[in-house]
Amino acid sequence: xxxxxxxxxxxxxxxxxxxxxxxxxxxxxxxxxxxxxxxxxxxxxxxxxxxxxxxxxxxxxxxxxxxxxxxxxxxxxxxx
Amino acid sequence: xxxxxxxxxxxxxxxxxxxxxxxxxxxxxxxxxxxxxxxxxxxxxxxxxxxxxxxxxxxxxxxxxxxxxxxxxxxxxxxxxxxxxxxxxxxxxxxxxxxxxxxxxxxxxxxxxxxxxxxxxxxxxxxxxxxxxxxxxxxxxxxxxxxxxxxxxxxxxxxxxxxxxxxxxxxxxxxxxxxxxxxxxxxxxxxxxxxxxxxxxxxxxxxxxxxxxxxxxxxxxx
Numbered sequence: 193x194x195x196x197x198x199x200x201x202x203x204x205x206x207x208x209x210x211x212x213x214x215x216x217x218x219x220x221x222x223x224x225x226x227x228x229x230x231x232x233x234x235x236x237x238x239x240x241x242x243x244x245x246x247x248x249x250x251x252x253x254x255x256x257x258x259x260x261x262x263x264x265x266x267x268x269x270x271x272x
Numbered sequence: 273x274x275x276x277x278x279x280x281x282x283x284x285x286x287x288x289x290x291x292x293x294x295x296x297x298x299x300x301x302x303x304x305x306x307x308x309x310x311x312x313x314x315x316x317x318x319x320x321x322x323x324x325x326x327x328x329x330x331x332x333x334x335x336x337x338x339x340x341x342x343x344x345x346x347x348x349x350x351x352x353x354x355x356x357x358x359x360x361x362x363x364x365x366x367x368x369x370x371x372x373x374x375x376x377x378x379x380x381x382x383x384x385x386x387x388x389x390x391x392x393x394x395x396x397x398x399x400x401x402x403x404x405x406x407x408x409x410x411x412x413x414x415x416x417x418x419x420x421x422x423x424x425x426x427x428x429x430x431x432x433x434x435x436x437x438x439x440x441x442x443x444x445x446x447x448x449x450x451x452x453x454x455x456x457x458x459x460x461x462x463x464x465x466x467x468x469x470x471x472x473x474x475x476x477x478x479x480x481x482x483x484x485x486x487x488x489x490x491x492x493x494x
Contacts, residue, residue, distance in 0.1 A: 243324045243396075243397065243400070246395060246396070246400040247400055247403065250400055250403030250404060250407060251403050251479070254403070254407050254410075255403065255406060255407065255410065255479055255482070255483065258410050258414070258483060259483055259486070262486070262487050
C-alpha cells in the first residue's frame with residue numbers, strides 16, 4: 193500500500209515539475225509550483241525527514257508561492 | 273532526434289548527480305562517512321534531544337549563523353534598492369475572509385511558539401516557527417488587515433536584526449572557550465533556546481518583510 197503511495201507521489205512530483213516548466217501560462221505555472229512544493233513536503237515526510245518537510249511546506253510552497261503570485265499580479269497590471 | 277539526445281544527456285547527468293549524492297553515504301566505501309554515529313555519540317553534550325536541532329544549532333551552529341546573516345543581507349539589499357515611499361491603501365477584502373484571518377492569526381502565533389519549543393525534542397525549530405509567523409503576517413496583509421511596511425523604524429530594525437545579534441553575541445561570549453560556538457554542555461540547552469527564540473522573531477520578520485516591503489505597488493490606482 194505504501195509502495196503504491198510512494199510511486200504515485202513520485203509520479204505526481206515528476207509530472208507537476210515537468211508541467212510547471214512547460215505550461216505556457218504564468219499563473220498556471222505558479223499554481224503548479226505550489227502544488228509541487230506541497231507534494232515535495234509530503235515526499236520529505238515519507239523519507240522520514242519531517243523537519244525538511246515542514247520547512248518546505250512553509251517556505252517553499254507557502255511564502256515563495258505567495259511572492260510569485262504577488263509578482264504575477266504586478267506583471268499583469270504593468271502589461272494592462 | 274535532437275530532443276532525444278538532449279533528454280538522454282539530461283537523464284545521464286541526473287543519474288550522475290544521484291550517484292554523487294549517494295556515494296558519501298556508503299559508509300563502507302573508502303572516503304565514505306556516516307555522520308549519524310558521530311551525532312548520536314555526542315547527543316548528551318548538545319543540550320537538546322532532537323538530532324536535527326543538535327546539528328543545526330550546536331554541532332554546525334556556524335552554518336546557521338551564516339544562514340541568518342544571508343537572509344538579513346537579502347532584506348537589506350531589498351531595502352537598499354529602494355521602495356516607493358508612497359503609502360498604499362489596504363486592499364478591500366471579503367469580510368468573511370477577514371474574520372477567518374482574525375481567527376487564524378493568533379492560532380498561528382501559538383503554533384509558532386509550539387514549534388519553537390518542540391524543536392528541542394522533536395521536529396520543529398526556529399526556521400519553521402519563523403516561517404509560520406511570516407505566513408501569519410502575509411495572511412493578514414493579503415486580507416487587508418495589515419498595511420505593507422514603510423521604511424523600517426527603530427523597533428522593526430531591532431526586531432529584524434535581533435536574531436543575528438543574539439547569535440553573534442553568544443558566539444562572541446563563548447570565544448574564550450577556545451572554539452567558535454562551542455557551548456558548555458551544562459548551559460547548551462538554555463543557550464540554544466535563547467538563540468532560537470531570537471531567530472524565530474527575526475526570521476518571521478525578515479520573511480514577512482520580503483513580502484510586505486515588496487508587495488507595495490505604486491501602479492495600484494485602479
